[in-house]
Amino acid sequence: MVTQEKMAKILGITRTTVARALNGSENIRPETKEKVIALAKEMGYIKNYLGSSLALRSKKVVYAFVAKSRSQRYTDEINRGLKAAQKELKEYNFKIEIIETDINNPWEQLETLEKVLKTKDLDGVIITPLDEKRVLEVIAPYMDKVKVVSIGKKITDSIFYVEANYYRAGEISGGIMENILGENEKLLVIDGGDDNLSSKLYLDGFFTRVNTKNKNIIGPIYIENLSDNLEKISDYLTDDVKGFYCNRYPAEVIDYIQKEDRKLKIVTNGFNNKIKEFIKDEIITATVIEEIFEQGYIAGKHIFDLIYKSLQEKPHNYVVKIRIVFKENIDNF
Amino acid sequence: MVTQEKMAKILGITRTTVARALNGSENIRPETKEKVIALAKEMGYIKNYLGSSLALRSKKVVYAFVAKSRSQRYTDEINRGLKAAQKELKEYNFKIEIIETDINNPWEQLETLEKVLKTKDLDGVIITPLDEKRVLEVIAPYMDKVKVVSIGKKITDSIFYVEANYYRAGEISGGIMENILGENEKLLVIDGGDDNLSSKLYLDGFFTRVNTKNKNIIGPIYIENLSDNLEKISDYLTDDVKGFYCNRYPAEVIDYIQKEDRKLKIVTNGFNNKIKEFIKDEIITATVIEEIFEQGYIAGKHIFDLIYKSLQEKPHNYVVKIRIVFKENIDNF
DNA sequence: CTGAAAGCGCTTACAG
DNA sequence: CTGAAAGCGCTTACAG
Numbered sequence: 151m152v153t154q155e156k157m158a159k160i161l162g163i164t165r166t167t168v169a170r171a172l173n174g175s176e177n178i179r180p181e182t183k184e185k186v187i188a189l190a191k192e193m194g195y196i197k198n199y200l201g202s203s204l205a206l207r208s209k210k211v212v213y214a215f216v217a218k219s220r221s222q223r224y225t226d227e228i229n230r231g232l233k234a235a236q237k238e239l240k241e242y243n244f245k246i247e248i249i250e251t252d253i254n255n256p257w258e259q260l261e262t263l264e265k266v267l268k269t270k271d272l273d274g275v276i277i278t279p280l281d282e283k284r285v286l287e288v289i290a291p292y293m294d295k296v297k298v299v300s301i302g303k304k305i306t307d308s309i310f311y312v313e314a315n316y317y318r319a320g321e322i323s324g325g326i327m328e329n330i331l332g333e334n335e336k337l338l339v340i341d342g343g344d345d346n347l348s349s350k351l352y353l354d355g356f357f358t359r360v361n362t363k364n365k366n367i368i369g370p371i372y373i374e375n376l377s378d379n380l381e382k383i384s385d386y387l388t389d390d391v392k393g394f395y396c397n398r399y400p401a402e403v404i405d406y407i408q409k410e411d412r413k414l415k416i417v418t419n420g421f422n423n424k425i426k427e428f429i430k431d432e433i434i435t436a437t438v439i440e441e442i443f444e445q446g447y448i449a450g451k452h453i454f455d456l457i458y459k460s461l462q463e464k465p466h467n468y469v470v471k472i473r474i475v476f477k478e479n480i481d482n483f
Numbered sequence: 484m485v486t487q488e489k490m491a492k493i494l495g496i497t498r499t500t501v502a503r504a505l506n507g508s509e510n511i512r513p514e515t516k517e518k519v520i521a522l523a524k525e526m527g528y529i530k531n532y533l534g535s536s537l538a539l540r541s542k543k544v545v546y547a548f549v550a551k552s553r554s555q556r557y558t559d560e561i562n563r564g565l566k567a568a569q570k571e572l573k574e575y576n577f578k579i580e581i582i583e584t585d586i587n588n589p590w591e592q593l594e595t596l597e598k599v600l601k602t603k604d605l606d607g608v609i610i611t612p613l614d615e616k617r618v619l620e621v622i623a624p625y626m627d628k629v630k631v632v633s634i635g636k637k638i639t640d641s642i643f644y645v646e647a648n649y650y651r652a653g654e655i656s657g658g659i660m661e662n663i664l665g666e667n668e669k670l671l672v673i674d675g676g677d678d679n680l681s682s683k684l685y686l687d688g689f690f691t692r693v694n695t696k697n698k699n700i701i702g703p704i705y706i707e708n709l710s711d712n713l714e715k716i717s718d719y720l721t722d723d724v725k726g727f728y729c730n731r732y733p734a735e736v737i738d739y740i741q742k743e744d745r746k747l748k749i750v751t752n753g754f755n756n757k758i759k760e761f762i763k764d765e766i767i768t769a770t771v772i773e774e775i776f777e778q779g780y781i782a783g784k785h786i787f788d789l790i791y792k793s794l795q796e797k798p799h800n801y802v803v804k805i806r807i808v809f810k811e812n813i814d815n816f
Numbered sequence: 817c818t819g820a821a822a823g824c825g826c827t828t829a830c831a832g
Numbered sequence: 833c834t835g836a837a838a839g840c841g842c843t844t845a846c847a848g
Contacts, residue, residue: 169826173827178833207827540845
């Protein structure tokens, strides 16, 4: 096992100096630092983070900037994942502070981010970037000190990000719809627009999938401000429509069409308590969702690795799992 | 934070003695030991396993007894999970040795287990018990030294086990079948018998689910030695049958009925490469499976906790997740 | 049966 | 800019 001690002996310096080189301390001659880092690479040194954390005098702190979405569940699940990671790693003096900002207000996020970077002593940032380019601008000057992980969107190639494949989730719900819909049964597809996160991709995936075979599709019908214009759906809900899909506000929309007392085959993307009830009541057949909890959890675990194990591997992304929910397995959600 | 040092001061003894009490050493007066343990409980002492592992001179070793099933995938996935846990924890001087024995030979497992317990220096046992009662008999004398976790079956209330809900998996596939089958379409259910693990529960769950509504079910038809008597299925495969389910040997069975060139709606439980191909080719609509990988992984992580964090919490069980696989998400498996 | 001491790999305040 | 030293919480060989 390569230790700092061993490398120190080889280089004829003290453990202290080796540690300083590895930890990005200021108080070290550049040449010395380079020598140490070169040797560490050559010998494949990996920092023993048990030793590190035990010796640590102060906590390592990560600030997580979570976009507060209209869907309370999204925020809750991300936070739950972050907290699970923190709990698992609390013995290492590792702390995640969660800061929520409005998903519809990229400026609020940028301002908060900048303020935190300026005023706080922090080791990492986890962020659901609302405006990737500006986030990068704000964060760039700090990136030698502060590790970064993004959730949902890529900031740049060199930053690890946790990805959710919304398009794929749409395809899967499309596949299920195709299977439960009888031949030649008519399918109505409503487009509630883009929420800058998932809804557009849901629709694209869904429609691409069902459109390959089914020649009986009405739509996608775009309805502006859908949640305020639910009654417009009725125009398209002719008697021969048997299947129904809507990429946005599914709970509200289905609540509305329920009033028409129609037996429709419905598949959705996304999840909340209302959808859960609809599935239990067999009004929705199935929904397809991303493991949101996992996004927070993976982000937390990964930034820990970045902070505690210097000489990081090359960054990559992690795609969270997709889950299919029918009535029979709904109790797990 | 409660440390051994603090407790030692309170009791007027040394850290060394406290450590001995906590680690189940022999060389300690019973009264001293009790005193220490009582205080530890009272103060809510939790061992800092970073310190422990760093100080550890020798590896902690766990032997995992994996039942080698006819389905290579089952064994592979359990092993992959165990190895993932080990890799994640290798910095702690933690090692899992995997021993495979034949699922059809409970005696081989018992003999191997006994031999390992007698001759090896080990800290834990993970086991898929084939004969729970005898496993308990063999292992009981060692249980103060050796931590135990079981996979798949419960050994006794006081031993943590990783559970797979096969019945539920059957219910889910039943639910899917019901949704994809048109009204009054006939469903044929074949019972391939019990494999002492999952197949009976799959069938029970599936049948209970479909039987609530569908009045057009043939079966379950029990066929002895199904894999050698595939042709018997043909007798029941009348022209009006539109749906098909079989709890055991699904790949072989579907391979066989494929020859009849019939378009059937098929849902399965379980997974292997053949089933994967069938789903890709739209011969099987969906399959429902347990996270087998997760079983090994959770077992490995949990026994680590038992070994490294003495004063364990009360044992309980963990139910692994169930996954639904359609064509659109098959690439994740 | 108990204690004093060394050591695991690391960080960091202190001194120079 | 560098080093000697203390210390994180624990285990364990050694001595008594």
